[in-house]
Amino acid sequence: MSAGRTARERVRAELTREITDIARRQLALDGAAGLSLRAVAREMGMVSSAIYRYFPSRDDLLTALIIDGYNALGEAVENADAACPPGDHTGRWLAVCHAVRDWALAHPHEYALLYGSPVPGYKAPVDTVAAAIRDTVVYGRIVSDAHRAGVLNPPDLCPPVPASFGRDAARVRELMPGVPDEVVARAVTAWTGLFGWVGFELFGQFNNAILDPAPAFDHAVRCHAALLGLPV
Amino acid sequence: MSAGRTARERVRAELTREITDIARRQLALDGAAGLSLRAVAREMGMVSSAIYRYFPSRDDLLTALIIDGYNALGEAVENADAACPPGDHTGRWLAVCHAVRDWALAHPHEYALLYGSPVPGYKAPVDTVAAAIRDTVVYGRIVSDAHRAGVLNPPDLCPPVPASFGRDAARVRELMPGVPDEVVARAVTAWTGLFGWVGFELFGQFNNAILDPAPAFDHAVRCHAALLGLPV
DNA sequence: AAGAAACGAGAGCACCGCTCTTGACGATCT
DNA sequence: AGATCGTCAAGAGCGGTGCTCTCGTTTCTT
Incomplete structure (x- = not known):
């Protein structure tokens, strides 16, 4: 890896990057279904078959864009988390949720x-x-940090988690060490709730019901935080 | 509407229905992007241009499928609700949530x-x-029924809803008359959480974390019910 | 019975993803 | 230095797509 040694490797890396850049721009304009290898090639002044030297198929190009997208979202989330005082677990949770929504609104087609x-x-x-x-x-990390700090007091209102959830909880717990099953389950619920909200807003499922989503979203993620046991 | 008067109207209605049926089958196999007017025409023994007598564009055919899909899901939800004792609001809520998931799992491409x-x-x-x-x-209706019956006791753990949510709450309240803003907000959160869960499960977002989704889902919707204030 | 409307078939346009071949260029080895 | 081999852009072409237009035919309406 590193800087391509030979000139050929360098130009290849540069062209590969240019392809993904143009593809990402097309994606932002027309969505995934509108992404066309021929159009990318046209914009690059190449012939369509030349693109296949760099990406063996359209799906491979899409895969590259997907990985880039996950990394971009992940970086936005990491930055939002890092900008908060580490001890302010609730603030970190809210910041991260808003970062997801902000990134999604800024990159709707990539989010899709x-x-x-x-x-x-x-x-x-x-x-x-x-x-x-x-x-x-x-x-x-936020959940397990809060748990380790002893500030996680999940309210006693959900029924106990079924024993059959244990195996799945153990897998999820790798991301939040030490957290009990009850909290793991609520974390998954909060997690899916976050993306459910963002997806509904982005994909127009709110129709004409919710015209001012920002305050409603903020309230929703605060509810999730409370359900999780974070102080709100 | 009713039975088409003339023979031409009858055969037209029948052919229209046959087109949507074949299209729905294609949709179930290959998803929306794999739906091809030409393939539908081929399967009907027609020429592709003839389809345009019935649906002016591919998007119009998709629209018909979407409407059918919403109605199928709506009917499944209505049936699940109707099968419960009207006074068992929690049971109705859980039944409806499971009906959504069951329908989605049975018709993944339509849900998508x-x-x-x-x-x-x-x-x-x-x-x-x-x-x-x-x-x-x-x-x-379930939420407003529970509210009217006086069994809705939302736990005091979420922050108060912002005043700016009032206008949106008023719009959503048309679906749940009499319900206060606090509960309207939680209902929206539970609603998005439900579909967020189902979407994550269906679209493979759980990766290798949650392999046994049924009990986790049941627990999640019970958490939502508790958050709403339904007795659990 | 005559005119109007609806219909299926066919040809054709501009796209698409993808494959294969061809000829030129550049790095590498003898 | 010259031959070799891998890489590259280009072009033609295949089968597919949505969609449009025209042309006879059929069916309904008046």
């Missing part, structure tokens, strides 16, 4: 690529999975 | 069409909106 319906026939390669959990790691 | 990323360039016509809220009406 990551969290919308999977492109039919497209199977996520393993490479994407590693990038996909980059933001999830941050949520988990 | 309704709640996944909107097809780029596709603007939902007004016809779809009416069908889209068919299930939402049921959620609203």
